[in-house]
Amino acid sequence: MTNFNLPSYLEQSDKVRDRFDRLKKRPVILEIQDLGKDFDTPQGKVTALKDINFRVHKREFVCVIGPSGCGKSTLIRTLAGLESASSGQVLLDGKAVSGPGPDRGMVFQGYTLFPWLTVKKNVMFGLEMTGSGKVVAEEEALQWIELIGLSKFVNSYPHQLSGGMKQRVAIARALANQPRILLMDEPFGALDAQTRGKMQAYLMEIWKNIDVTILFITHDLDEAIYLADRILVLKAHPGEVQEVIEVPVPQPRSEDQFLSPEFLATKKRLEELIHPVKEEQTVNSDHLNMVRMVPVDDEVESVF
Amino acid sequence: MAVFQNLQYQKRITFAVMSFLIPLLLWSLVSYVPFLWHPKVEITDPGSVSYLKQGMLLDREIFDRELNSAKEEDKALPRGEPANPIYLPAPHEVATAFYTAFTTEPKRRNEKWLHESLWDSIQVIFWGFFISSLIGVPLGILAGTYSTVSRLTEPFVEFFRYLPAPAFGALAVAILGIHAAPKIAIIFIGTFFQQVLIIANTTRKLDPSLVEAALTLGGKRSRLLFKVVVPGVLPNVYRDLRILLGWAWTYLIVAELIGSSSGITWFITQQARYKNFDNVYAAIMMIGIIGLVTDMLLAWLGKRMFRWQKQSSSA
Numbered sequence: 001m002t003n004f005n006l007p008s009y010l011e012q013s014d015k016v017r018d019r020f021d022r023l024k025k026r027p028v029i030l031e032i033q034d035l036g037k038d039f040d041t042p043q044g045k046v047t048a049l050k051d052i053n054f055r056v057h058k059r060e061f062v063c064v065i066g067p068s069g070c071g072k073s074t075l076i077r078t079l080a081g082l083e084s085a086s087s088g089q090v091l092l093d094g095k096a097v098s099g100p101g102p103d104r105g106m107v108f109q110g111y112t113l114f115p116w117l118t119v120k121k122n123v124m125f126g127l128e129m130t131g132s133g134k135v136v137a138e139e140e141a142l143q144w145i146e147l148i149g150l151s152k153f154v155n156s157y158p159h160q161l162s163g164g165m166k167q168r169v170a171i172a173r174a175l176a177n178q179p180r181i182l183l184m185d186e187p188f189g190a191l192d193a194q195t196r197g198k199m200q201a202y203l204m205e206i207w208k209n210i211d212v213t214i215l216f217i218t219h220d221l222d223e224a225i226y227l228a229d230r231i232l233v234l235k236a237h238p239g240e241v242q243e244v245i246e247v248p249v250p251q252p253r254s255e256d257q258f259l260s261p262e263f264l265a266t267k268k269r270l271e272e273l274i275h276p277v278k279e280e281q282t283v284n285s286d287h288l289n290m291v292r293m294v295p296v297d298d299e300v301e302s303v304f
Numbered sequence: 305m306a307v308f309q310n311l312q313y314q315k316r317i318t319f320a321v322m323s324f325l326i327p328l329l330l331w332s333l334v335s336y337v338p339f340l341w342h343p344k345v346e347i348t349d350p351g352s353v354s355y356l357k358q359g360m361l362l363d364r365e366i367f368d369r370e371l372n373s374a375k376e377e378d379k380a381l382p383r384g385e386p387a388n389p390i391y392l393p394a395p396h397e398v399a400t401a402f403y404t405a406f407t408t409e410p411k412r413r414n415e416k417w418l419h420e421s422l423w424d425s426i427q428v429i430f431w432g433f434f435i436s437s438l439i440g441v442p443l444g445i446l447a448g449t450y451s452t453v454s455r456l457t458e459p460f461v462e463f464f465r466y467l468p469a470p471a472f473g474a475l476a477v478a479i480l481g482i483h484a485a486p487k488i489a490i491i492f493i494g495t496f497f498q499q500v501l502i503i504a505n506t507t508r509k510l511d512p513s514l515v516e517a518a519l520t521l522g523g524k525r526s527r528l529l530f531k532v533v534v535p536g537v538l539p540n541v542y543r544d545l546r547i548l549l550g551w552a553w554t555y556l557i558v559a560e561l562i563g564s565s566s567g568i569t570w571f572i573t574q575q576a577r578y579k580n581f582d583n584v585y586a587a588i589m590m591i592g593i594i595g596l597v598t599d600m601l602l603a604w605l606g607k608r609m610f611r612w613q614k615q616s617s618s619a
Contacts, residue, residue, distance in 0.1 A: 080520050081520075082516050100516075100519035101520075101522065102522030105521075106520035108513055108517060110513055112511075112514055112516070114514060114518075114532070114535070115612055116535045116536065116610075125521055125531070126521035126522055129522040129524070129527060130522040157611070159612070159613070170517075174520070174521070177521060
């Protein structure tokens, strides 16, 4: 990619810059203050997250990306309240949160639909938990299911659905509670490329039309650039904020932009951050220690 | 013979039938082919040997000796046919016993018919298992869900489950009398402690991400237990119960020997005393058949109850 003459990822068109200016004036939904998380392991204390500071604005789409082991999942689980922070705090609408709650919806990579409930009952689950009556919950659930285009499957059980459909139900189930922020932990990671593309489009559509703020974890660079307003790049050991990238690709996004200069410039920057070129590239890490095991007189002498 | 591969339906049925036919075939061979085993001789004609009677079973060795001595002394020869010991009746005799055991009147008036004995046994099993499950299932699920409950119960339960249930026989009789109650108690003791541990373990295997998902959806405390944990583990608990019910049957025989002998065990010991071994085999097989049919029935019921589960062919 370095062969192309790309603009800097920091260059923003006037329109994009204006949009970011307005975005940053929006109220802050989620504020992460000096967040740290240590784990006690048999090998001693491991710092998974250190001094994370970040603000998510209303109806913003933030992607979190980083090399494996950078604590992406720990971060989102801490925000959801499934892990407790070792230091610092998380503010939702200015109030510190502790423990999980329906104000922070979560979509997991492993779907986590309740297999004993139908699609409709799955979507009703959160509504009933938060005190809606059965009739109201059912009515609302059916609306959400219609929104994700699965009306034909209201009475199906999760095992009868494809992966993409399951994840749509999981999104509807999380949205039905009308959370202040929707946390998504590599939600499309288990899907094939084609389904993933479709799901990204669905999600963009939902995000555009519904009052929802999204924090989305992924390890797919294209996905992050395509979806996000801003990308929070973490680095590993310990998990710290490396950079916050304002994606210069104009909104609304479409698949045509995958090859636009802004897109490629951002991708190049992300590549540099996540897979830095090391000075001394030795054989051991990226290459297998192999010798030729094909006979010299083989029909195919070389694959090249 | 591919590893872990499922068979076609027809093949599965064929093999299932064969799993019964093969032992039956072996049994038939030993019973009907005269030169296979048959260590005894059934006397058809005592000849000159004074102590032989028609229908008597004699070791072949002794018969040969008597035959030889009769030959030497030139007396009338005893005659006999090869036979198996009395404790190994032929398949057709046992098959007949399946019917005649039910139609034969008990020898004494206060004794029970076979169907009454079987019904007694089934009742003892049912109540023992039912009372055990009534306490064991909720306790197991609670212990699997809450570590405080687990710590509070499981160490003791773990200890108690090593105490063999039959060891409580005398105690049970002293406390509960000689009729059904101590027998039910033995089945309870034999089932309950295993049940709590097994169900607690099953509960712990619930996918924790389901609980996490429920938490992020606003699930709290008791609702989490009743709306997520219980429905989530129910099919596996049900499967555990099916296995445990099989164990309960193994305690039945011991339980029925306690106090006044009763039920199918009484029938079996009684018939063995009369040397009606065909009836003994029939009664033992009846236990197997009742067990198998109950389990198949429960499996079928389970499939209907837990339709939401992906149907695996082995269920």
